[in-house]
Amino acid sequence: MERDQKLSSLESDEIPFFPGHLLTEVVMAFAVLGLVFILAGVWPKELGPPANTIMTPSRIVPEWYFLWLFGLLKIVPELLGLFLSGLLIMGVLLLPWLDRSNNNTLKGRRKILMLIILTVCFMIVLSVIGVKE
Amino acid sequence: MAIEPKGIAKKNEQSLSEMFKELGSHPVPKHARSYMYCFGGITFLLFLIQVITGILLAIYYKPTPELAYESVMFIEQDVWMGAAIRSIHNVAANLMVIAVLMHMFRVIYTGSYKPPRQLNWIIGACLLIIVLAFCFTGYLLPWDQLGYWAAVIGTKIMGSLPWLGEQLLLLSQAGSKITGYTLTRFYALHIVILPVVAIVSMVIHFLMIRKQGISGGL
Numbered sequence: 611m612e613r614d615q616k617l618s619s620l621e622s623d624e625i626p627f628f629p630g631h632l633l634t635e636v637v638m639a640f641a642v643l644g645l646v647f648i649l650a651g652v653w654p655k656e657l658g659p660p661a662n663t664i665m666t667p668s669r670i671v672p673e674w675y676f677l678w679l680f681g682l683l684k685i686v687p688e689l690l691g692l693f694l695s696g697l698l699i700m701g702v703l704l705l706p707w708l709d710r711s712n713n714n715t716l717k718g719r720r721k722i723l724m725l726i727i728l729t730v731c732f733m734i735v736l737s738v739i740g741v742k743e
Numbered sequence: 744m745a746i747e748p749k750g751i752a753k754k755n756e757q758s759l760s761e762m763f764k765e766l767g768s769h770p771v772p773k774h775a776r777s778y779m780y781c782f783g784g785i786t787f788l789l790f791l792i793q794v795i796t797g798i799l800l801a802i803y804y805k806p807t808p809e810l811a812y813e814s815v816m817f818i819e820q821d822v823w824m825g826a827a828i829r830s831i832h833n834v835a836a837n838l839m840v841i842a843v844l845m846h847m848f849r850v851i852y853t854g855s856y857k858p859p860r861q862l863n864w865i866i867g868a869c870l871l872i873i874v875l876a877f878c879f880t881g882y883l884l885p886w887d888q889l890g891y892w893a894a895v896i897g898t899k900i901m902g903s904l905p906w907l908g909e910q911l912l913l914l915s916q917a918g919s920k921i922t923g924y925t926l927t928r929f930y931a932l933h934i935v936i937l938p939v940v941a942i943v944s945m946v947i948h949f950l951m952i953r954k955q956g957i958s959g960g961l
Binding site for chain 1: 766767768769770771772773774776781784785788789792808812815816819826827829830831832833834835837838840851852853854856857858860861864865868869871872875878879882885886887888889890891892893896897900903904905921959961
């Protein structure tokens, strides 16, 4: 009874968490779990040679998520690179205050969205530079 | 409800069935059932995978320069399912970075970072940095050539920061170069400090979303 009352009090564009939404979540969870197992089979993690503290390896490439920083430090002086990445971190943290628009549509937020897309594109370019010899 | 044992219910106290009813009938806006909204939950699931596989790896791993590589080799070759667990830990780590980024782009796309959720955006951004710190500290643990030199370069970049750099370098390396002390320091960060910080941040992240509600769609 009580539950029925609660359900009828839901707005027309809402559904209860249980069972519909929870079921969707469980389905997604199994899909992700399957993906993880498949990828772990396709790309087994290999163990390279042990650390040699005297000999630098001939070529070091960081993991993909640090490539942009690696690429950046290749093309600009170290201090400037650090300054720019500091600026990026501050920009991400302060995004709610950088976006001065007072409506939430994509059009209304055009400026900040363009800035973000440009930054992401730039980071992808930097990553490509990072991979190259 | 007759089946429920009689308790000493006080005012404002919820019975178990009431509690589950409330949780179960909590409204989910229809726009939030789009697949675009799944990445935060996926990140959490991947975190759970990392906790489980990480604990299993920690059972055999030995955090000293002499034994680390050997113990990882042992996990790879002799421990039952060891190579699989290590591969899953690696794959889930990479997927976690992807999932956090996708979650972030969804929040940007729907403008959900805007007030009143600005504090939750900051916690989310900190969680991204925590995930990257997990990756960085975990990379050194096998004490292989790649991990060792990645740590050398990574800490050197930190060390070239103005003002704080020198202190940061000493702090992160536990001395003036990468040694066994660096390894135990990274290990403590990777399996104790970062997980505690991550879990506390995630709890705040989730509670705030529960309290403030999922943001309206576009």
